[in-house]
Amino acid sequence: MLQLKDIHKQFGDNHVLKGVDISVEKGDVVVILGPSGSGKTTLLRSINFLERADAGEIIFQDKTIDTKTATKKEIHALRQKIAFVFQNYNLFQHKTALENVTEGLIIARKMKKDEAEKIGVQALEKVGLQDKLDAYPVQLSGGQQQRVGIARAIALNPDVILFDEPTSALDPELVGEVLEVMKEIAHDGITMVVVTHEMDFARQVADKVIFMADGVVVEEGTPKEIFVHPKEERTRQFLKRVLPEDYTVYI
Amino acid sequence: MTNGLDYPFLFQTFLVALSGVPIALLVTVVALLFALPTGFAFALSSLNNVPFIKQFVRLYISFVRGTPVIVQIFVVYSSVPLLLDIFFTANNINVNVYDIHPIWYAFIIFAFNTTAILIEVFRSALSAVDRSQIEAAYAVGLNTVQAYRRIVIPQALIVAMPNLCTATINLVKATSLGYAISLHEITLKAKVAANVNYNYVEAYIDIFIVYLLLCMTIEFLFRQYEKKLSKYKMQPSAA
Numbered sequence: 001m002l003q004l005k006d007i008h009k010q011f012g013d014n015h016v017l018k019g020v021d022i023s024v025e026k027g028d029v030v031v032i033l034g035p036s037g038s039g040k041t042t043l044l045r046s047i048n049f050l051e052r053a054d055a056g057e058i059i060f061q062d063k064t065i066d067t068k069t070a071t072k073k074e075i076h077a078l079r080q081k082i083a084f085v086f087q088n089y090n091l092f093q094h095k096t097a098l099e100n101v102t103e104g105l106i107i108a109r110k111m112k113k114d115e116a117e118k119i120g121v122q123a124l125e126k127v128g129l130q131d132k133l134d135a136y137p138v139q140l141s142g143g144q145q146q147r148v149g150i151a152r153a154i155a156l157n158p159d160v161i162l163f164d165e166p167t168s169a170l171d172p173e174l175v176g177e178v179l180e181v182m183k184e185i186a187h188d189g190i191t192m193v194v195v196t197h198e199m200d201f202a203r204q205v206a207d208k209v210i211f212m213a214d215g216v217v218v219e220e221g222t223p224k225e226i227f228v229h230p231k232e233e234r235t236r237q238f239l240k241r242v243l244p245e246d247y248t249v250y251i
Numbered sequence: 252m253t254n255g256l257d258y259p260f261l262f263q264t265f266l267v268a269l270s271g272v273p274i275a276l277l278v279t280v281v282a283l284l285f286a287l288p289t290g291f292a293f294a295l296s297s298l299n300n301v302p303f304i305k306q307f308v309r310l311y312i313s314f315v316r317g318t319p320v321i322v323q324i325f326v327v328y329s330s331v332p333l334l335l336d337i338f339f340t341a342n343n344i345n346v347n348v349y350d351i352h353p354i355w356y357a358f359i360i361f362a363f364n365t366t367a368i369l370i371e372v373f374r375s376a377l378s379a380v381d382r383s384q385i386e387a388a389y390a391v392g393l394n395t396v397q398a399y400r401r402i403v404i405p406q407a408l409i410v411a412m413p414n415l416c417t418a419t420i421n422l423v424k425a426t427s428l429g430y431a432i433s434l435h436e437i438t439l440k441a442k443v444a445a446n447v448n449y450n451y452v453e454a455y456i457d458i459f460i461v462y463l464l465l466c467m468t469i470e471f472l473f474r475q476y477e478k479k480l481s482k483y484k485m486q487p488s489a490a
Contacts (some may be wrong), residue, residue, distance in 0.1 A: 048389075048390065049389075050386050050389065050390070072394075076392070076394060079389060079390065079392050080392045083390065083391070084387075084390035086383065086386070086387065086390075088383060090383040090384065090386060090387035090390075091387070092384065092387065092388075092402055093384070093406060093483065093484075094402075094405050094406050094409070094483045095483070096483075103388075103391055103393075103401065103402075104391030104392045104393065107393055107397050107401055108391060108392030108393050108394075108397070109392065136483040136484075137483075138483070138484060152391060153390075156391060156392065
């Protein structure tokens with residue numbers, strides 16, 4: 001349903017993406033792994049044009065968008081169907097948890113306020129924050145803020161949710177609650193593309209794991225293929241570095 | 252040997268000075284009504300690198316900031332009537348430019364002056380709102396106008412509040428320069444009253460107190476409004 005073709009992106013002299021191809025099937029959970037600086041986040045951000053790729057195509061639900069010439073209208077239409085969860089949550093600081101979730105529904109989708117609030121409450125219930133509806137972001141922990149961020153994404157009923165390192169800004173003891181919520185969403189069959197360093201999540205939840213390094217896709221496959229039988233030397237080196245010595249993969 | 256303060260005069264002139272408050276406030280309000288939207292629009296376009304506007308804004312700000320207000324007043328008050336006179340004569344419009352009420356000049360000078368200051372206030376306030384807020388707005392499907400209206404501007408406004416308060420207070424105080432173009436505001440009224448018996452000390456004390464009260468009131472109002480706007484920044488109470 002979502003396909004990226006030959007995506008290129010350069011920041012000055014720094015060639016961050018050097019022709020990346022990725023395809024995501026409906027209902028899949030795709031996890032993108034890779035060392036920092038490999039271009040994973042840039043790739044994810046270029047999918048909904050938070051970053052405009054210099055060249056390449058995004059094919060979404062049989063519509064092809066040339067990243068170089070994409071119009072405002074095309075980008076806007078795309079964003080209506082693709083939600084994004086940020087590394088630093090990026091909640092609207094001056095709005096309550098519920099207002100954060102309903103903002104897109106009321107303003108972008110022109111939904112009636114009470115209808116939007118009903119959906120908003122449901123989304124916040126889903127992430128276990130039904131008693132924090134009226135809390136402002138500063139009053140919430142990092143884990144709670146990120147769960148609001150996830151609720152904000154699912155409330156939009158998107159076809160795909162993009163997660164940009166959703167747990168890397170969190171204190172270690174708060175990571176679990178966010179991953180739990182993400183697993184639950186994955187079980188609901190929502191299509192997800194996740195950039196993360198959480199190997200357990202990748203192993204347990206992913207339908208497909210993509211390993212990126214230096215702006216290209218080095219290897220992709222099922223978690224078993226990547227974690228147990230990696231073909232490429234780069235992948236092996238990376239896994240050796242990030243996984244504990246005595247890590248055994250049960251799949 | 253002095254006779255001490257003339258208390259009845261002090262009290263009387265206080266009321267006279269107080270009667271200049273509406274004019275001072277009128278000039279302030281008109282200047283702000285012009286400067287708020289104009290300053291905001293210029294700040295926004297300059298931040299978004301609209302061609303020419305950025306350079307124009309920079310030049311405009313250095314002109315306004317690089318000259319004393321009193322000099323700006325003299326320049327406008329002496330040159331604008333000349334230009335108008337030429338214009339009126341050329342077009343056979345029968346208006347005597349020297350009948351134009353000085354408050355119009357005050358409007359022009361303070362509106363332009365405050366605009367320059369507010370451009371800077373809004374520019375820093377808008378840049379203080381993190382780029383991630385716009386990205387989040389885009390991500391939930393808002394377009395640029397909606398993102399600014401709903402997300403960026405409300406937050407920038409709160410950041411701008413203390414500086415807006417300072418700018419407003421400076422503006423109120425600067426209206427005292429209106430006496431130079433015989434605008435009957437607080438300062439001039441009290442001075443005129445003092446001229447009769449040379450009670451300048453009393454008059455100056457009155458002027459002092461009137462401005463102090465006026466500015467304290469404005470500060471109080473701003474602070475209340477700021478508190479109301481920024482309730483989201485408050486941590487929950489221990490209760």
